[in-house]
Every structure is written in structure tokens, then in C-alpha cells.
Amino acid sequence: MANWATLDVAIGLVVVYFILSLLASTINEAISTWRGWRGKFLGQWLENVLTDQASQTPGTSLLDRFWAHPLVSPLICQPKGMMAARTHKRHPSYISTETFSAVIMNMEPAIHTGERTVANVIDALPEGSDLRKTLEALRAEVGDDLTELRVRLERWYDDGMERVSGWYKRHVQLWLAVIGLALAIVVNADTLQLVNSLWADKTVRAAVVAEAGRTVQAGQKQTNLGDAAKEVQTIKALNVPLGWKLKRHDPRDLPHGLRSWFAKALGLLLTAVALTLGAPFWFDLLSKLVRVRGSGAPPPARDAVRSGEGEQKRSGPQSVS
Numbered sequence: 001m002a003n004w005a006t007l008d009v010a011i012g013l014v015v016v017y018f019i020l021s022l023l024a025s026t027i028n029e030a031i032s033t034w035r036g037w038r039g040k041f042l043g044q045w046l047e048n049v050l051t052d053q054a055s056q057t058p059g060t061s062l063l064d065r066f067w068a069h070p071l072v073s074p075l076i077c078q079p080k081g082m083m084a085a086r087t088h089k090r091h092p093s094y095i096s097t098e099t100f101s102a103v104i105m106n107m108e109p110a111i112h113t114g115e116r117t118v119a120n121v122i123d124a125l126p127e128g129s130d131l132r133k134t135l136e137a138l139r140a141e142v143g144d145d146l147t148e149l150r151v152r153l154e155r156w157y158d159d160g161m162e163r164v165s166g167w168y169k170r171h172v173q174l175w176l177a178v179i180g181l182a183l184a185i186v187v188n189a190d191t192l193q194l195v196n197s198l199w200a201d202k203t204v205r206a207a208v209v210a211e212a213g214r215t216v217q218a219g220q221k222q223t224n225l226g227d228a229a230k231e232v233q234t235i236k237a238l239n240v241p242l243g244w245k246l247k248r249h250d251p252r253d254l255p256h257g258l259r260s261w262f263a264k265a266l267g268l269l270l271t272a273v274a275l276t277l278g279a280p281f282w283f284d285l286l287s288k289l290v291r292v293r294g295s296g297a298p299p300p301a302r303d304a305v306r307s308g309e310g311e312q313k314r315s316g317p318q319s320v321s
Contacts, residue, residue, distance in 0.1 A: 004293075005199065011289045012198045012208035012240070013191070015215060017274045018282035019235050020189055023228040024179045024275050028172060030225060031179075038093035038168060045164045049130050062107075062126055067091075069103045097154045097161075104131070105150060118144045173276065180275030181268070187232065188244045190267030191274070193251050197241045207238040209293065216290045220283045 032038070050063040066072060075092040105116070107124040118139055125132035134156065135149070142148040183189070198205045211234070223231075236242045245252040255261040274282075 005202075005205070007289065007293055008205045008209050009195060009198045011212050011286065011293060012205055013194055014282055014286045014289060015208060015212040016189065016194060016235060016240065016242075017271070017277075018215070018279055018286050019228075019231045020180075020183060020187070020271070021275045021277070021279040021282050022223060023225075023232055024176060024183050025279050026223060026225050026228045027179050027183075028176050031175065032172060036090050036093070037171060039091040041164050041167045041171070042093065042095065043091040044167075045160055049134070049160070051130070062129055062131065065107060066103060069107070071099050071103050097157055100157050101150050101154045104135075104153060105146075116146065118146050118149055121146070121149070176278070177272065177276045181272035183275065184268045184271040187236075187242050188252055188268075189242055189271045190264055191270040192263055192267035193241050194267075197251055201239070204239045208235070208240060211235060211238060212286060213290055213294070216283075216287050220280065 046066065047063060050066055051061070067076065072092075072095065075095065077090055077092075105121050107121075122132060122135050122139065125135065135153070138149055138152045138156070142152055198208065232242070241251040243252055244254070247253055255264045
């Protein structure tokens with residue numbers, strides 16, 4: 001039936017999208033870790049809120065004092081395989097809310113050995129710094145309640161981390177789009193060609209649907225670059241038209257003619273856009289489609305009487321509309 005063939009083509013296309021998205025996401029995460037993007041965005045936010053324009057002496061600014069604090073300095077590491085003389089120490093990718101508030105509330109632990117007050121906390125910060133202005137604004141709301149000041153400071157920090165997370169996600173999404181386009185071109189993942197091949201070849205379609213069922217049954221799990229590449233090879237071994245092959249009348253051949261080049265560019269672009277949605281999106285959709293495919297046609301009613309090919313009606317008097 002045509003409707004089941006359409007569903008099978010959709011399942012085949014989605015499983016290809018999922019596997020390629022998995023590979024693209026794995027590459028993206030590897031680049032992110034190598035470049036330390038999370039740490040860079042966190043460091044940028046801290047630089048924005050801790051920069052002290054008044055301090056000109058190296059090591060004495062509020063930002064330098066923050067990184068040198070005993071609670072933070074152990075979190076800074078030197079990238080492996082890189083010489084310290086040629087690189088900067090890598091900032092941590094995450095600083096907990098409790099650690100941040102503890103550092104700010106005890107910026108000068110050696111000076112105040114007794115019970116600290118709100119005034120002590122604010123006086124330890126440079127005049128005119130953005131962080132001091134923030135704490136003074138919070139003090140206007142909570143008064144001299146040190147515990148409440150810490151709560152409000154942590155809430156303010158959490159809001160800042162949400163913005164940092166947004167910066168990181170937008171940056172990663174941009175790179176995912178670039179990686180997705182490059183991957184679509186390298187493996188020749190042409191959406192239009194995939195649809196045509198799956199629709200025309202029932203054997204390939206059935207094999208891909210079976211592979212989709214195994215993929216859903218295995219579940220989504222963390223994979224490394226090698227495992228993701230093996231998944232691409234597995235789906236390619238099912239005669240899905242992935243990869244390039246310079247052979248006339250082969251779906252993997254280079255386009256011939258302006259119209260064919262336009263169709264190829266459109267197909268690759270559609271694949272690249274699809275990969276930006278990410279592997280979790282396509283796995284969820286694949287799971288739903290496989291469940292629909294596995295449920296089959298609805299069973300006939302007990303009192304149904306067949307009167308033709310695939311047609312059924314209930315026995316007894318029928319209402320006339």
C-alpha cells in the first residue's frame with residue numbers, strides 16, 4: 001500500500017538524518033572540548049562583571065584576584081600536550097553557584113578573621129567596579145542580612161549562567177550548521193536522492209526500516225567519533241545512496257547539467273538544515289515512526305463484514321446521513 005511505502009520512506013530518511021546528526025554532533029563536541037568553548041564563554045562573562053578599570057597593576061585586579069582565589073585556582077588546568085610558555089591556562093568550563101558566592105563573599109579572607117558583615121563584603125571590592133555596584137543594589141533590597149545577600153547573589157549568578165549557556169548554544173549551533181553542510185557534501189547525503197532511491201527500491205527500503213527498528217531498540221547513547229563513523233558505514237552498506245561514485249547513471253555520480261546541479265545543491269542543503277536539529281530530535285521522531293510502523297493496521301471490529309479489498313462495514317442497520 002502506498003501509505004505504508006510513504007511511512008517506510010520517512011523512516012528511512014529519518015534514520016539517515018539521525019545517524020548523520022550523531023556524527024555531526026560528535027564532531028562538534030570534540031571541537032568544543034578541544035577549543036574549550038565552555039570555559040571561554042564563562043571567562044568572557046566573568047571578565048565582563050569583574051573587570052576593574054581602576055587597577056592597572058598586573059595581578060591586583062578583581063578578575064585576577066578571583067582566578068587566584070584558593071577555591072578557584074585548583075580548577076584551572078594546563079591543556080595536555082601543550083607547552084605552558086605558549087599557551088594560557090585553560091579556564092574551567094563550569095564554576096558552581098556555591099563556589100562563586102563563597103569567593104565573592106570572602107574576597108579578602110586574611111583581612112576579616114571575625115564574623116563578616118555585608119559592609120565587609122562590599123568594602124573588599126574595588127570602588128566603581130560593576131560587581132560592587134551589583135552588591136550595593138542588592139544591599140538596598142536585603143539590608144544588612146548577609147545570608148539573604150548570598151542568596152540574592154547566587155540567584156544573580158544563576159541568571160548570568162543562563163545567558164552564558166545561550167551564548168554557547170548559539171555558537172555551537174552555528175558550528176553544527178557548518179559541520180552539517182560539510183558532512184552532507186563529503187558523504188553525498190542528498191535528501192532528494194535518498195527519497196527517490198528509497199521509494200523506488202523496496203528491498204533497500206525494507207532493509208533500512210529493519211535497521212531503524214534495531215537502532216530504536218538499542219536506544220540513544222553516548223558515542224565517540226569512531227562509533228558514529230561505524231554507524232554511517234552500517235547504513236551505507238544497506239545500499240543507501242551515500243558517498244560519491246563517478247559512474248554514469250549511478251545515483252552517487254556527479255550531476256550532469258544545470259538542472260541536476262541545482263537539484264543536488266538543494267538536496268544537500270536540505271540535509272544540512274535537517275542535521276542542525278540534532279540527534280535527539282531525530283531519535284525521538286524515529287522512535288515515534290517506528291512505533292506507528294510496528295502497530296500495523298487497526299484490527300477489524302467484531303461485527304465487521306468485509307465487502308471488498310481492505311473495506312469493512314458493521315453488520316446490522318446502518319445510519320444514513
